[in-house]
Each structure stands twice: as C-alpha cells, then as structure tokens.
Amino acid sequence: MDIVRNDDGTLVVPVDPPRIHETDETSAEEVQAQIDAQPTTRVLHPGEGGYDEALAEWDAQQNPDRGAAVSTASGREQARTVVHAVATSPDHAVAPAVDALDDPEALGEALRHVLVGGVHSVEDFAAEVADAEGGPPLPAHQATKIIGEVLAEIDT
Template identity: 70%
Template structure:
C-alpha cells in the first residue's frame, strides 16, 4: 500500500496490523483478520509525519533521490517564504512566478528527504535569507509538501 497525501497536507500511511494470539494462547492464526486499522492519518507536526512525507515523495519519484542546486535552493527559500507570508497559502500563484520550477522542486524534495533536522535547518535558512523568524517544523513541512504537490 502506498502513502496518500491529502489536499489538506495530511498523510494516510499504511500500518502493520497487529495480530493477537488465538483463543488457546498459541501463535496467531494466519486466517484471522487484523486486530486494528491498516492505515493511519498523520497531520503536520505529528510524530512520524516528516518521515512519511519524505517516503511519499520518494514513491512519487520511483525512489530516485533528489538533488539540490544553489539556484534551486535559493528559489525554494523565496517560495516557501512567500507561501508562509500569504494567509491564503496561494501556492499556485507563488509557483507560477518561478524561473526554474524543476530545480526548486528538487531542492525541496532534497529537504524532505533529510527528515526533521533538514526541515528545521531549511526553515532557519529561509528566515536568514528572507527575514523573520524560522517557521515551526510542522508548518515548514506542510508548506513544502503543498509546494512539491503543486509542482508535480
């Protein structure tokens, strides 16, 4: 089962079902149904969200690792800042103004692939380059996910 990214930024991730012992206390019966749900809904900022978002991105690109260029990263920083500053998160409008959408997408994919600390560091880069305070990690992850989805 694949990870599904919803329009609101939440992720539906597969969960390994738990198996309970049969009535006699032996090993689980292979014919039993799973004891719980087989998916979980993760929201930005929730434990495991950043890792699941990185995994979602990899599955969208057939496991190909992202690469980041200086120009792509610079444009990505400006893009994340613009979306964060707009209360309506006008992602489509912000993306329309990019010189090299592909390089920006790759830079943001590279950030996601690095996990939580990479997102934290990128949020600090955005604040240094564009001004203001660093975005909270969950907010930066959500914005990056929205941008990457729009660029796809």
C-alpha cells in the first residue's frame, strides 16, 4: 500500500500487522481473528514520530524514477524564501509562492534534501529560514507541513 497525503498535511501510512501466535488457550482461527481486527493503516500528523520519514517516502512515491535529492545554493535560498512566505502568509498561500520562483525544480530538490535528513535537518532548516528571513524559527512540525505542501504543489 502506498502512503497517502491528505489535504490537511496528514499522512495515511500502512501498518504491519502484529505478530500473534497460537497458544494452548487460542486456536488458529482466534489468532487470525485477532490479526484481522488490527488496523492496517495509521494517520500521522506533522510533528508526530515518523512523520518526516513518511513524508520523504511519500515524495519518493510521487516520482520513483527521480534520483537522490541534491541541494544547490540557489535551491536552498529559494526554499528558505518560499517556506517563510507560506508561513507568514495570512491565508497560507502555497501556489503563489511557488509560482513566483525562477527554478521550482531546484527548490524541490533542496526541500527533499531537508526531508531526507529527518527531524534534526528540518529543525536546522527552520533555524536557517529564521536567520535569513527574520523572525523566530518555525516549529519543526510546521516547517515539515509547509515542505509537504510545497512539494505537493510542485508535483501538480
């Protein structure tokens, strides 16, 4: 099953079924019933454990032929500008911020590079945005959510 990204930024991820073994008190049918009753998916919210990794995996699913993310200086600069613009926009407008870019592909690569690094990479990037654009650093979960929205917009 593929990871699904909802419009609100949540991700629906597959869950491996638990390993339940037959015992003297349970039959094979009872064990199977217990396994079948377990959820097969889980919803992850930005900031939740595993969210950044799942978002990176979701992004890779969108274009499985894409190579490893390579961040350039210009892409990183655009990424900081766009994340700040979306974060400070009163209506959280992603499309206009992406449309104003010279090189959306470089921006996408820079953001993918941030995601691959995990939570600490996102935290460092949020601090970079604050240093470059002013204001306090975004919480990591908010930065991750914006990164996901920008990547979704670029891929449309």
